[in-house]
Amino acid sequence: MAQTAQRRATYDDLYSIPENMTGEIIDGKLIATPRPARRHVHAASTLGIKIAPFYQFGDAGGPGGWIIYFEPEIHFSPENIFVPDLAGWKKERLLTPAEEHRFFVCPDWICEIHSPTTAQRDRIIKMRLFAQSAVPFVWLIDPAVKTLEVFRLESATWSRLDAFSENDKVRAEPFEGLEIDLSVLWMEQI
Numbered sequence: 644m645a646q647t648a649q650r651r652a653t654y655d656d657l658y659s660i661p662e663n664m665t666g667e668i669i670d671g672k673l674i675a676t677p678r679p680a681r682r683h684v685h686a687a688s689t690l691g692i693k694i695a696p697f698y699q700f701g702d703a704g705g706p707g708g709w710i711i712y713f714e715p716e717i718h719f720s721p722e723n724i725f726v727p728d729l730a731g732w733k734k735e736r737l738l739t740p741a742e743e744h745r746f747f748v749c750p751d752w753i754c755e756i757h758s759p760t761t762a763q764r765d766r767i768i769k770m771r772l773f774a775q776s777a778v779p780f781v782w783l784i785d786p787a788v789k790t791l792e793v794f795r796l797e798s799a800t801w802s803r804l805d806a807f808s809e810n811d812k813v814r815a816e817p818f819e820g821l822e823i824d825l826s827v828l829w830m831e832q833i
Contacts (some may be wrong), residue, residue, distance in 0.1 A: 649672075651671040651672075651722065652668045652671055652672055652673035652722075653668075653721070654668070654721070654724065656668070656673045657673070657724070659673075660673070660675040661675075663677065663678055664676060664677060664678065665677075665678060665679075665714070665726050666726075667724055667725050667726050668721075668722060668723060668724040669723060669725070669764070669768055669769070669772070670722060670723065670768070670772070671722040674764070676758075676760055676761060677760070679728075679756070679758055680758065681830065682786045682787070682829075682830045683728075683756050683757075683758050683786060685786070685828070685829075685830050686756050686784055686786045686828045686829070687713065687728040687729055687754070687756045687784075688713070689827050689828050690729060690754065690784070690823070690828060691711055691713055691729050693821070693823050693827070694709075694711055694729075694731070694818055694821065694823075695711045697818075697820070697821045698711065698731070698818055698820075698821065699711050705820065705821065706820060707734075708733060708734050708735075709731050709732065709733060709734060709751075710731065710732045710734055710737050711729065711730075711731045712729070712730055712731070713728070713729060714726050714727070714728060714729075715727070715730050715746050715750075716744055716745050716746060717730060717745075717746045717747075717749075717750065718745050718746065718747050719749065719772065719775075719776045723772050723776070725769065725772075727750075727753045727754065727755055727769075728754055728755055728756045729753070729754040730746075730750040730752065730753050730754070731750060731751055731752040731753075731817075732748060732750050732751050733751050736748055736751065749776050749777055749778055750778055751778075751779055751780065751817065752778070752779070752780040752781070752782070752817050752818075753773060753778050753780070753781050753782070754781070754782040754783075754784065755769065755781070755782075755783055755784070756784045756785075756786060757783065757784065757785040757786070757787070759787070762785065765783060766783060770783075770794070770801060773796075774796055774799055774800070774801060775799075777796065777799075778796065779795065779796050779817070780793070780794065780795055780796070780816055780817050781794045781796075781801070782794070782815070784828065786828065786829060786830070788808075789808055789809045789825070789828075789829050790806060790807065790808045791806070791807045791808075791811075791813060791815070791825060791828075792805075792806045792807075793805050793806070793807075793815040793816060795816060804816060807825055808825070809825060809826065809829075810824070810825060810826040811825050812824055812825075813825055
C-alpha cells in the first residue's frame, strides 16, 4: 500500500496554531506545544536575569558584549525554525535589524528548559539540529529533577562538559565568569 507524502510545514503554518501555543518547525514538521508551566518560566526567567546584567550590560564588572533573548524565533533553515527558551549571541555577530522578529544568525549559546512534553525533543532532535547548525554551546535544564547540563560542540559532536544539580554553584561555558547558584532556579526556593 502506498504511503501519502506528508506536506512540509512552511512559515505561514505557524500562524495557524492557537495563541496559547508556541509553534516551531522541526525537520519540516509543524510542532505546537502549550505555553510553559510556571516552574519552567521561573527557571528560564531567573537564569536570564542572572546572566544578562553581567554578560549583556557589563554590570558588576562583567564583560558585556552579549545579547541574551527570551524565546527568540531562530530560522536555521526553512525546515528548522526554533523558539528556544533562551539564546545568546556575541554582540558583533547579531546583525538582525531591531524591527525584525526573526533571527537568521546562529546563536552562540542556547538554553532549553525541559517540560514533560518537550524533554525528549529538546535532548534528541533539537540537539542534533543545533549541532548541524553549529551552535557552540547548549545548556539543558530540567526543573523537575533540578539539573543543568552543559554541552560544547567539538568537531560536530556534543561533549558534555559538566552536570550540576539542586544547590550547586555553577561556573559554566560560555558564562564561566559568573557564578550562578542553581537553587534560585527552582520554584521551591521562592
